[in-house]
Amino acid sequence: MSLHPVLNAQSVAVIGASKDVTKRGFQTINTLLEDKYAGKIYPVNPKEKSILGLPCYAKVTDIKDPVDLALIATPARTIPAVLEDCGQKKIKGAVILAGGFGETGRDGRKLEEELLRIAHKNRIRLIGPNTSGMINLQENMNLVGIRNAPKGDIALLAQSGNMALTLITEASVKSHKGFSYYVGVGNETDIKFHEYLEFFREDPNTRAILMYVEGMREGRAFLEQAYKTTLEKPIILLKSGRSSTGKKSAGSHTGALAGISEVARGAFLRAGIIVIENSDELFPVAETLSSLPPIKTNTVAILADGGGHATIAADILTDLGIDIPELGEKTQQQLKEILPAAASVVNPVDVAGGTDADPTIFAQCADILLKDSRIGGVLLVGLFGGYGIRFAASLRFLEEDAAHRMGKLVKKRTKPIVVHSLFNSAKPHPLELLRYYGIPVYDSLEIAATCTAVLAHYGNYLKKYHPKDSFVMNWHSHRKAAGSKIIANARAERRAALLEPEAKQLLEIQGAPVLPDRVAKTADEALAIAKEMESAVVLKIVSPDILHKSDAGGVRTGLKREPDIRKAFKQIIDNAHRFNPAADIRGILVSPMAKSGVEVIIGTKYDDQFGPVIMYGLGGIMVEIIKDVAFRVLPLTLSGARKLINETQSHPILDGARGTAPADKKALQKLLVLCSELIESYPEIAEMDLNPVIVHEKGLSIVDARMILKEEE
C-alpha cells in the first residue's frame, strides 16, 4: 500500500487529546491550528467536550467523516485497544508516540508484535512506536510540535527525535534550505526505511533525502530501494552506533538490530548513498547536494584570497580523493590579466590582494575557472562577503554584484561553486544572495571543502553507475540437480554441514576448478589413489562429527612414500577415534599437494541486516595479524570481484612480490563470482569457507572447503 494517505493525510484524529498545555495531546492540536493545517482535526478524549475550540470525541468510531491518520498520544499498554478502534473506523495510518516496546526488553517486544498483528489485520500502516512523530511541511501537518521548522525540499528520516531537532534547528539558523517531510521512524515496527525511501523517491517536493540511522531491520530491501533512488535523488546518511558503547546506547534507544555491521558502509556506498561520519556535515551536505549540480570530472579549483585557507582546503580535498589539477594555459593567461603579479594562477588560485579594491574580480575568476574544461567546480575560500565589513563599507555593493554573477554562472555552466567565508556568522547580504542562488556558504573550511568533495563523489557515482550491479539475489538461478542431491543427502542424515568432499563436489558442479581428490576407505585404497596422482599427497579425515580436522589431528601433508602414507592413514584414524570415540568416520580424503602460489581465503555468511555477504582476504599473516579482509554484499559481478580484491591493503602481493610471478587474478575473480552464484543457487547454505585457496600463476586450487547448512525450518 502506498504511504500517500499516511504521509499526506487529509484528516487527523488526535487520540489522547488534552487541555494540559504540557501534553503532546494539546501541543499537537495547537500546532496544527497555528500552522493552519488545511485538513480536518478530530480531538479524541472521552473526558473532554471540546479542545481548543474543536469538538472532542469519546472514541474515533464516534467521528462521522472518514479519517486518514491517527496520532496516538496514549501510553503503550492502551494502544492495542486504540488500534482496534482505528481499524473499525478504517483509519489508514497511525503515528504511535509512546515508548515502552521492543527497546525495553521481552515484554515490550511482545506488545510490539501485538501492535503489528492488529495493524496488519486492520490494514493500518504504523509510524513508530517510540517516535517523536512526523511532519508534512507542504501541508502544514506538524505532528511533532517542533516550531518554525523551515520548509524546503529535503526529506528527513531519523531514528532520534533529538537528532531531528538538531538538524531542523541547524537548517533554520544556518541555511536557506528546509524540509519537505520529517519522519521519526521509531522502532520501524511496520513501515520500514525502504518504504519511506520509495515514497520520497516519488515525491515531487523532495530533492534529497537525509537520514540518521542507528539500526535497520531490512537492510537488503533498503539497499535495493536506495540503489534505485540515488540515481534520481541523493541520499545522505549518518549511521551511528559504531562503537560498542554506541551500539549499546542505540540498542536501548531504538530497540532495532543496532550497531553498524562491517559490511554496511561499503554496501551503502555501492548503492550510491553519501555516507557521512561527522554529524556536523550531515545537514550541509544535504543542503549542497539538493542545491547544486554534481561535479562530473572529480576536479576542483580552489579560489582564495589568502594562503592559509588555500592550503587547508587543498589538504582536505586531497584527503577526500579530489584532484586539484593545474589550470590550462589559457586559463592561467586570463587570470594573469586580471590579477596582480604576486597572484598564484596555478591551483589553488590566490588572488594576493587582487580583490581588495574590487571583489567582483572573484566572479571574473570563477567565470574563467568554470570555463576551463579541466575544472568541474570551484571552492571559494576566505573573506568573501566580508569585504564590506573588513575593508570599506562600499565594497559590499561590489560583493553583491559578484554574488549575482556567481549565482548565474552556476546555472549557465551547470558546475557548482561552494563558498567558505569567515564572515558567515555576521550574515552579510552578499552571502544571503549567494544562498538565494543555491550556493551554500559555510564558516567552516572543513565543511565547505567536504561539501565540494561530496558533489564530486556523487558525480563519480552517477558516472560510474552500472545497471548490471544489483542487490537482488536470483535465488536458485544456477542450481543443479546434482547439487540439490548433495544437500538433500546431508539433510537426510540430519547433518549441519557438508563433508569436505561434498563441499568440493558442489563447487565442481557449479564449475569451480577442484583438485582431483577422492575418499579412501582403507590404506590400500589411499595408496592406489596416491599413485595415480603424480605429486605428494595430503590425507584428511572425512567425518560429519569432525568439523575442524586439524584440531583432531586429522590432516597429514606432503606424503610421497608408501610407508609414510600407510603410517599417516593409521595415525589419522587413531587420532579421530581418540578425538571423538563416537565419530562416524567416512574415510580419508586423498588430495594432491597444491602447487605454490598466493594463499587467499574466501568466506560467505548471512549478515543480520543485509543478508548474504562475502568476505575475501589474503591468507596467512595478512589475515591472522593484520586482519586485512574486505566484505561485500552479494550478489557479486566480475567487476565487483575485482573491486573486492583491490579493497584489501595487501592486494599488490597478487601482482607478484619479491620477484615471484603474478597470480591469476582472473581465475580468482571468477571463483568469487562463482561463490556468489553458489550462495544464490543454494539458499540452504548458511556459511561457506574456502580456506585456503592457492592462486597460481595460472589457475588456482581450492585446498579446503567447508559449508554449513541453515537450520531446517
Place this chain on the structure above:
Amino acid sequence: MSLHPVLNAQSVAVIGASKDVTKRGFQTINTLLEDKYAGKIYPVNPKEKSILGLPCYAKVTDIKDPVDLALIATPARTIPAVLEDCGQKKIKGAVILAGGFGETGRDGRKLEEELLRIAHKNRIRLIGPNTSGMINLQENMNLVGIRNAPKGDIALLAQSGNMALTLITEASVKSHKGFSYYVGVGNETDIKFHEYLEFFREDPNTRAILMYVEGMREGRAFLEQAYKTTLEKPIILLKSGRSSTGKKSAGSHTGALAGISEVARGAFLRAGIIVIENSDELFPVAETLSSLPPIKTNTVAILADGGGHATIAADILTDLGIDIPELGEKTQQQLKEILPAAASVVNPVDVAGGTDADPTIFAQCADILLKDSRIGGVLLVGLFGGYGIRFAASLRFLEEDAAHRMGKLVKKRTKPIVVHSLFNSAKPHPLELLRYYGIPVYDSLEIAATCTAVLAHYGNYLKKYHPKDSFVMNWHSHRKAAGSKIIANARAERRAALLEPEAKQLLEIQGAPVLPDRVAKTADEALAIAKEMESAVVLKIVSPDILHKSDAGGVRTGLKREPDIRKAFKQIIDNAHRFNPAADIRGILVSPMAKSGVEVIIGTKYDDQFGPVIMYGLGGIMVEIIKDVAFRVLPLTLSGARKLINETQSHPILDGARGTAPADKKALQKLLVLCSELIESYPEIAEMDLNPVIVHEKGLSIVDARMILKEEE
C-alpha cells in the same frame, strides 16, 4: 635576547606612516589610538608633518626618545636601508609586513638573507617579513588592524593572517575566551617558533598556546621547547600542507620548508602537543584546555536527554580512545533515585524525560557522576540551555540554577564538564553562565566530544610524562677512537659511504652483535674463512664503487661446497668488473648464513625539519607492499624503542605467528637504542640502513649494513 622588549614594546615607530585610510601605515596608528595603546607612537614619513594629530618624523633617527619597536610598512626593497636606520636608533625589534622575500624565489631569498645580516649586526629582532603583524592584547598594542579581537589568555601563533583572522572571529562570535597575544610569524627569518614558545611559556597572562603552522625552520629546537612548555601550558597545533598541493600552496605562501614530514605528527605528540587535524576544532580545543582541568583517568560519563546524541557522543569518544565505563553501583543507585524508571543509569546516562520538568536534575546528575572515582569528567549532550525555549519559559531559571551549580562543581571536584547544546546558537542565558564558569558550550557534538577527549589526552600525557625522554642529542656521547678511525679512513679516501665490513665493524665497536665475517682477497682465502664457519656462507662484493651489491651481481648466498664457493667467488669478481670496469675491488666478504627469524629493517636519516630520525619496520612484504613502517625523532630510549616497534601494524608477528617462536624483542629494542647512540656519537653519518636484520628467538643478526657519510664541510 628575551623577546620582552619586542612583544611588550613601550614605544612603536610606524615606518611608512600614511594619511591614506586604505594604507596599513594609517590603519595601524588609528587602531593604536582608538585602542588606547599606553605606549608612545612615532609616525615616520619624510613627506608628512603630522598624522592623526601625532608629529611625524622623516627618519627614525630623528626621534629623540628611545624606541622599542618599529612597524615597517614600506615595500620589500626599501627595508635594508630602513633596518640600518633602526639599528642606528638602537631599536630592539621590527615587525616587517612586506612580502616579496624567500617565498618568491631566489632574489627574494637573497634579500631576506640581507635583512637577517643587518638585523644581527644591529641586534634587532625581526618578526616577519611576510606577516600580517602582531597584537599584544594586554597592552592594546594592535599592529594588525583586526578590530574587536577579544582579550584573554590564549596566545596565538600563526603562519597565515587569514587563519588568525578566522580564529579571532570565531573566538569573538562563539566563545567568552580571547587572546593574550597574536603573532604572525611570517617567514620566521629571525625569531623562530621556539623563541615565541619560550616567551609564552614564561608569560603570566598566557594559559594556552594555539598554533597554525605550515612549515618550520628549526623543528628540533621547537620540540625541545615544546617539551618543556607542555608540562605547564597546553600547546594546540594545526599543521597544514599534508597533501602535495597543500605543500605547494604552503611553499608559495610562507617560503618556509613546507609540508608535513612523516615524523612531525609523532614528534609533536611526544612533546605533549595537542595535534589537531580539523581546523574547526582548533579554537574550541584551545578554549577548553585553557579553561578546564584535564581528565586524569581517561574516563568520561556521557549525560544525555536523548538517545541519538548519546549514541553519537559514545562513538566519537570511543574513536578517540576514551573509556566510557559502567558506573559504580552506588552511583547507579543515586541516579535511580532522582531519575524516572525508563532512564538509563549505566553510561551513557539518558535521563529519559527526567529533566523535562526540572533541569536542575542535570546538576544533580553531574554531581553524582563526578563523585564517582571511576569518572574523570562529564560530557553533557542535548538540549540543556534550551528548556526555557523548547518547553516552558520558566524552566530557564532552573537551568540558570543548574548552570551555577555545575560551574561550582567543576572547581570543587577539579574534574571538567563540557557541554553540547543544540540551542547554543540562540545564546540563552544559562549557557552564558556556564561559559562564565569556564565550561565551554558547543552546538557541534563532534566538537564537544573532541574537546572532552582532548582533556583526557592532555591528562594522559601529563601522567605519563617521562623526564628521561628527550629531544636533545648528546653528540659524541658514546664515540670510540676505533670508530673515529674507520670514518677518518673513509674520509681520507674521499669516500661518501663506509664499506659493508666497515659499517659492521663500527656497529660492533658500539656494542652490536655482529656476525663473524671477514674479507677474502682470493678464493683460497674465502674457502679458508668459510671452513671456520660451521654453516653455509654468503659471499658479497666489497667495493667503494658498488653501493648496491645485488644490482651488480655481487651477492651469492647459501654456499657450502668448495666448488660452489670457488665458482661464486669468480662470478662475483667477473660481475663486478662487468658492472663497473673501473671499480676498486677490495675483496669479498664471507659471512655465515644467518639463522632463521623475523626480518626487520632499521634506517636513520636527517629530516629537514627535525634532524636525526629513525625508521623501523618489519621486512619483506610488510615493508614492500604495506609500507608498514614507523618513524621517531632521535634520541631513543628503551621504552621509546618499544613504542616504536609497537607502532607498526604488523608488530604481533614478533610475538610468534603461525606457531613460530616469539622473536627476541629485547635484543631488537637494544639494537634500536644502539643505533640512536651511534648516530649521536658519529654526527658524520648522514644515513644508515640495516636491512635486513634477522631477529631470532634469542638474539639477532645484522645481515647487511650501509652507512652514508655527510658531505664534508
